[in-house]
Amino acid sequence: MSHTTPGRDASLRERAAKVVPGGMYGHLNAAIFTPAYPQFFVRGEGCRQWDADGREYVDLMCSWGPMILGHRHPAVEEAAAAQRAQGDCLNGPGPVMVELAELMVDTIPSADWVMFSKNGTDATTQALMVARAATGRDKVLVAHGAYHGADPWCTPSTAGTTAAERADLVEYPYNDLEGAEAAAGYADGEVAAILATPFKHDSFEDQEPVDPAFARGLRALADRIGAALVLDDVRAGFRLDPRGSWEPLGVRPDLTAWSKAMGNGYAIAAVTGADALRGAAQTLYSTGSFWFSAVPMAAAKATIETLRDIGGVALMERAGARLREGLAAQAAAHGFTVRQTGPVQIPWLSFEGDATLEKGMHWASACLEEGVYLHPWHNWFMSAAHTDADVDRALAGTDAAFAKLRARYGGD
Ligand SMILES: Cc1ncc(COP(=O)(O)O)c(C=O)c1O
Known part of the structure; x- marks a missing residue:
């Protein structure tokens, strides 16, 4: 231009x-x-x-992060336009919600079910709610310096928030299994979830790959203490491996948070989870006026299919x-x-x-x-x-x- x-x-x-x-x-x-x-x-x-x-x-x-196929990708825009011509924000989701959930369950080996929302913060928050509902516990292990969103429980700025909103977070150092085990020991018997990003991608710092032994160690730790392992794949999801970023390591999370690239720019997020947590997920009150809009779901389905088809x-x-x-x-x-x-x-x-x-x-x-x-x-x-x-x-x-x-x- x-x-x-x-x-x-x-x-x-x-x-x-x-x-x-x-x-x-x-x-x-x-x-x-x-x-x-x-x-x-x-x-x-x-x-x-x-x-x-x-x-x-x-x-x-x-x-x-959201643009993964490029701005205004024809397959995504066509799918979104076709859905828009039928309706977007209706009294219930469109059939496309079921099609998208089926596609994700087929694509992501750790996923037996999917819950949809809008932003990455919705997904990380919802994943913790599922873990808490399942375990009846409050505490969450989070890596020091990791970004998981902008709600009061996780925002990096404390302006306008209360200390009580972060009181259940216990920090561990990324890639340091002993540190994670010590954090779990500190919150003995109270840990609902261990939250981790697929690699260390904190701002202002060089990025760091995950040590596979650390990822496996977190999996074992979560199993040992009866907590859910939650992978925050909001930033890296669909860019490293469409099956989930820790799938190549053979480490399957109990819950995974997705958003950003999922709809090639359309507002959509998801939590995927294992069967064992399906019952707990069902008990949540977790919703939003726009969470079930059909256009972003059609865009997400086209995005995931196109990524698969073009490699x-x-x-x-x-x-x-x-x-x-x-x-x-x-x-x-x-x-x-x-x-x-x-x-x-x-x-x-x-x-x-x-x-x-x-x-x-x-x-x-x-x-x-x-x-x-x-x-x-x-x-x-x-x-x-x-x-x-x-x-x-x-x-x-x-x-x-x-x-x-x-x-x-x-x-x-
Ligand atoms: C790893 C990670 N988790 C969660 C979020 C929050 O996503 P959102 O900004 O869509 O709420 C982000 C956003 O950058 C992120 O990088």
Whole structure:
């Protein structure tokens, strides 16, 4: 799109400041980045996005995860449009709820049943409710620093919440089985659930793969103390393995939380669970006005089927590997030591010795100026829409950004 409207983002921010607290809030608030970050976006297509000023970006954030097949993917849009033509928010779910649940139970070996909602936080919260209903216990083991959502029980900011809302959390260090066992011992006999992400993907830090022995150890610990093992696959789900992110390790959770990529941008989340917890799940009062809308369910069914049919994970791995290799060569050529962590399809890059992330911020801002949208302290996301040509276009931008960084710092 060549049409640009300079100043539109600034004027929208000015108007927003009068009618929205702070003009914008939450994780998409551009004010928490550098001024280079646009706040408003007007269009997405494949792996490209356009901001309100008309500038085009190769999108390496995928809307913080939801876009897995690319913006406006035809199969998803057709399924959503066909459902929309029939109705969306009705007096009950559409038949598509059953079709989607059947597809998920067929796809995910740890799943015998599915409950639907809207956001990842709904799913993590609902999973804990099932675990508590099943065990009659209150406590939940959570990894220190892990993100599980934005409700009072798990939000990283305590503003507007009470200590009582987090009183049942007991922290353990990720990838440290002894630490997890000690946390379980501390909450002896009271643990309803052990909550874990499939790998360590905390903001501001290099990502860390899960130690398979740790994952197996958590499974054994949960069994030993009679707690539910809950995998928070909200961020990584469908990108690493459509069967569930710990399936390749042979570790099956009792409950799994899903959202983000599940509907390729449509608002949907789910908890899947094992038969043993079906009865407890049935006892919850857990619902919402929009939770059973049919359009996002049709979109999710099309997304999961398309990912399967096109080999989506392999496509994302290919794009991510190409990006990682290109970035490594560029960083070396420009005299920077960088660390690239996480699976290639959920990547992040940090600069050696950049504890304050100053270099990372400058580099990310320079990438934006060069038409590449990525994040200075949160992992990025690849989609199945990133072709070799798109990755090469992104790499042209990142190379120019490294050159700008070199002009400023002269290398490491
Ligand atoms: C691992 C994990 N769990 C839960 C959530 C919460 O999801 P949502 O923002 O859709 O409520 C997120 C969101 O980033 C996440 O990354």
